[in-house]
Amino acid sequence: MENEIRVGRVPARHEVEGEALLVVDDLRTSFAVAAGSVKAVDGVSFELYRGHTMGVVGESGSGKTVLSRSVMGLNTSANATTTGSVLYAGDQMIGKSSKEKKILWGAEMAMVFQDPMTSLNPVVTIGRQLTEHVRYHLDMGKKEANEVAVALLQSVHIPEAEKRLDNYPHQMSGGMRQRVCIAIALACGPRMLFADEPTTALDVTVQHQILNLLAEQQRDRAMAMILVTHDLGVVAGRTDDIMVMYAGKAVEKAPTGELFAHLRHPYTQGLLWSIPKVTQAKHTRLNAIPGRPPNLIDPPSGCKFAPRCAYAQDICRVEEPTLRSIDTPDHVFACHFPVGTPEGEEAFARNVASDYPPALAAVGKLRASEEVVG
């Protein structure tokens, strides 16, 4: 293992470009439960380049966390089965032993979780949690590890870092705790960082600070980052690419600017409508997508989004659409009647005309967004 701390290290250009750092192909993870098999991740493929950021967006339960854990090899529960291919720097992750994976965790790929309280040990000081991690991976003496710990806390903008080493997690605010988690994740200079809803538990101002901190660290270290969120607003302007997930599948993938300019999947449109607007009055009802995500044990046939989709036609309930593109090859989506196309607009108009409930909800909801509730 490299005995080097990559704090502030800027990689050479050839490290940033070139071949993908992560190549995921047809990844599937299912959980055996009494009622059957929960297909949490159902054939997801993507590539991530060094120094690039990908946003993974979808409602709660769409498989984002299971995807992240499957890529890292963290799905170790006895009822989980993962198949497919995860090449990290050309090395196959699927089938690696825990011992082999432990060497990679922290040093190569690290993870920041939603709730900093559950990833920090409540009875161990911040200082010890940081230094133990550094010493385990970098084989350092106590004094040296302490210095690294202080430097790391400073790099995530924690004031009076030295004093903070003696703090227990409960003595810090939620935002500060998340900064500590980020410092721990960054301690060994990973080349790839998974941030799984890193700001969901925080209030809005702190959310922005943490997202900016992640962006700054990602840039300074030219790390690849996967930013997982249920909020399309979080990834706007913060990622190179976006992958939208629904019911364990990628339903739309595109460079971020392209996605916002020409979104094609009605589900992505629903997510966009669900973003709270700064200009909206408080307590304004959000344009949540009607209905619920499908049962992953026995999902509906055809497109899994069809029962909630304002554009759905008969074929959608029978034939599952596969990923395709129209004019931009790196923008793919799985939909028979894409948003912004003549066939899509026709399908939507037909559904509104025939009082198809999700289509009426979509029209009605546009009005609801201006309506103040409570």
Ligand SMILES: Nc1ncnc2c1ncn2[C@@H]1O[C@H](COP(=O)(O)OP(=O)(O)O)[C@@H](O)[C@H]1O
């Ligand atoms: N250990 C498990 N056993 C059974 N089902 C699970 C397990 N872990 C996750 N799931 C199911 O997998 C689906 C995807 O979960 P998850 O990846 O956590 O969603 P997200 O992170 O997008 O909110 C959910 O339906 C969830 O209930």
Ligand SMILES: [Mg+2]
């Ligand atoms: Mg999750």
